[in-house]
Amino acid sequence: MADSKAPSQDAPHNHGLAHTTPVWLLVSILLVLMFLTVLTVAVTSFDLGAQGNLVVAMVIATIKAGLVVTFFMHLAWDKRFHAIALAAGVLFLILFLAMVVADRGEYQIDIDRHGEKYPFKVK
């Protein structure tokens, strides 16, 4: 089979089927993640403008996500194709969001007009 031989021959020193993450690394990553969480909350007390806070929050969240994906989920030592698959998924997500939000922005005026004519009231 195409893949059965190669990886095991290059298996790391402990003869296992995959790389084993050291404990110190796992714990360190957790501490960094906790710190970033605290940071995310702390940043909300600063006013960075309507979009600024959102951007900062998303950047920090993405850093956290990146750490989880790279170290906890092992992508740093895994086959490249898994990273490509994940990247493809995220890419399609962004594509989906971008097109829909862009389009919605364009026809929002129709919704606003409809909302003015038929204002919504909770029954």
Add this chain to the structure above:
Amino acid sequence: MTDTTSETQSNSETHGHSAPPPGEPEPHEQTEAHAANGHGGGHGHSQYPHLAHHFDSPQQQFDAGKLGIWLFLVQEVLFFAGLFCAYTVYRAQHPEIFVYAHYHLDTTMGAVNTCVLLVSSLTAAWAVRNAQLGEKNKLVVNISITILCAFVFLGVKYKEYAHKVHEGTLWGHHFNPQHELWELDSFKSKHPESAKLAEKIAAIQFEGQPKRKGHGEREGSGAEAKAPAPKTPPLPAAMAGAADSDMKVRRIQSLLLQASDETLRPLVAAGIIKHNVLATTGLERPATAHIFFGIYFFMTGLHGIHVIAGIIVWIWMLLKAQRGQFGPNYFGPIDYAALYWHLVDLVWIYLFPLLYLIH
């Protein structure tokens, strides 16, 4: 080339007689041992009790499972994508709903849940290491802690949901908040001046109207301490029209004109008063505020269902681990379960700032 075809052709005619001598049971090479006996009963397989018949080696089986779970995770990303898209669309067009609604959420609980899930991610990743090294006892401990964290997460979530039911901040037509924005502690502590201003305006606006029943003022509240929020007649979303005289409107507007920009800003951001102060005739709730809560419950609810599914998977893994099934040649299921669990964590890493940390 012709030889190959004729060989396999004749093999199928005469049903696999050409069994080469069984090779050494070298697990990492494709042996011809199981060629003789097509359905995988060869020497290589009996050495690895967890090796499925259609795989040639534990490495191949593990790699296949890894690819499989990653594809499943990609699919999960796109599953949640729809909800993130709905969130983005509504937040882009109606930011005031989100500002308004986030005061009703408890940031501390959200942060606690974030930390709980992060810890559980650590123990899950650690469990994979334990399984790889055959450390059975540590494996059991780490899985147990993961499950425990998951339950803590659900517990906190339950508390939050219960509070929302109590508070009346639910979806669609069930959206009936018991407290106005300026009455909330979270708003008062962040924007004391704005809260005071809103109270003054409200006093004018609802002059002569019966006081709405709040939490502590329910009739017969003793026996109904646990009852859900009473069905007081909900205020119409646009209360602006309630200022039933020009006098009221003028008094309100003079208050607004006297107030500083900084005091007004939080109220404008939350859709309580319009941008154009002179067009404001009173305080109002943003008309479609319930949409936030619809999205909130849907996203956190779906996430919660994934947490529950994760708990079930982990319990199953715990049982297998206790029976000592995992070791250096077979730890795939723990690895795959941990990957799924990390995804659950990842989704929450994004949900937390998006829902709880809106500025």
Add this chain to the structure above:
Amino acid sequence: MATTTTTDFVSPEPSTTDNYLNNEKGLLSWLLTLDHKRIGVMYLFSVLASFALGGTFALLIRAELWTPGPTLPGVTADMYNQFFTLHGAIMVFLVIIPGIPAALGNIILPLQLGAKDVAFPRLNLMSYHVWILGACFMLLSLVLGAADTGWTFYTPYSTMTETAVIPAAFGAFVLGFSSIFTGLNFIVTIHKLRPKGMTWFRMPLFVWALYSTALIQVLATPVIAITLLMLIVERTLGIGIFDPALGGDPVLFQHFFWFYSHPAVYIMIVPAFGVISEIIPVFSRKPIFGYKFIALSSVAIAILGFLVWGHHMFTSGQSVLAGTIFSAITFLIAIPTAIKTFNWLATMYKGRIHLETPMLYALAFLWVFTIGGVTGMFLAVMSVDVHLHDTYFVVAHFHYVMMGGSITAFLGGLHYWWPKAFGRMYNEQIGRIGALIVFVGLNLTFFPQFILGSRGMPRRYYNYLEEFEGLHQLSTIGAFALGLGFLLTAYGLLSSLRKKFDAPANPWGATTLEWQTASPPPYYNFATPPEVTQGPYDGYENLEYDEKIRGYVPTKA
């Protein structure tokens, strides 16, 4: 190859007890099987049964449209809405999307890879049972007051109507997961279980097609899953995401829905392309022309297919900006599709054409799919689509590609692989006549609909203007002829099952791996895992026809 009428032909060697059809007996040995071939066979019969049900609704629709206004006794306009909803939902979700991958792919993919099974046999079985569950929910909808929203479930009507939308939507939701798991399984199988020597560019084109399809299945289907879930939650809890009465946005639903449903049509057609790519070289006795282009064009179509969903929404209130972008990218998709078509023609050029039933279907495909594809290009032009949207032109277009494309290829593949899967040769004469009737019926049903549409006949309408009656009647006659063709074809295939095993390992003289094991294969597929040393369509010159077994054997050189 001599023409064969194999009604009484008996195989020179007795069938053995370790072929996959006989090795175990009893209902549970089928329902709980982990053998991909048995799972494929179960899918095949389930899909064909669903096709019959969906087809019945089609005939009801066409019968009702025989005259303007009420035609069939007891059929009201509302009931007519239910007919076309069920016809669409059943055909799309139960038949065409699973169709070739689940029924043919499950049987053939591991065989073409020389593998013992797919990567995850238990997941495969679960996919099947999940399909059954989804089908049950669809039937539940039928029973509880069938949905009448059209298979597209557009809001706000779908959030308001009293009919059983929730079971239908939930059924589709469940079926989505069957599709996702099949796709996932195939991707891993193709990555991990290829035989020694089979590099990516030595894989059969059917495998490339299944791979591309699987990519779409995994990436797109979850989006419809969440969309349907949102619809169900909207109906039950009134969240207000899509319903304008609650402050929601109905066009948002359409974006969500078509983000999946456009790639879905590529799930429907790309496997069909794969089948055609298998049949044409064999029956032209010539290697495929432009292998790499065909292989990569499948992937290109899969990717581009994600970028064009807005072309279903030109008239929905979507912005002109978005419409322009979608229109432009839709034009691009014609390119890889055309590449395939030209390469198939080039394969046949100067080949020795054999006109057995699979080839007849392949030739029919070339004709019918081209018409369908080109009319798709007309619809891609925004200014033209404004007039043709929601008319019969669109109905004709998608039936030409789905019926003329997917179903025709499905039938071709079914005949092609029937001897392999079931060990018996079908009746060739009936097969050919059936193919002919299907071809005529198909064109007679749907060609008049192009004319109807361009003259303004709207789709999903129970009533219509007098002037359209003639064309509608032509179309209805065609539909019943088509039905007859299908029945005849089914008879030709199913009646072969009464015979003893008489099919040789390689009746068509093909060179891909599945023909190197017995017909039907032993349950373990291959006695020795095959090794690949050449391309999948090389070596026709090394095979010769053997009268004794009525099949091809390697030339004794």
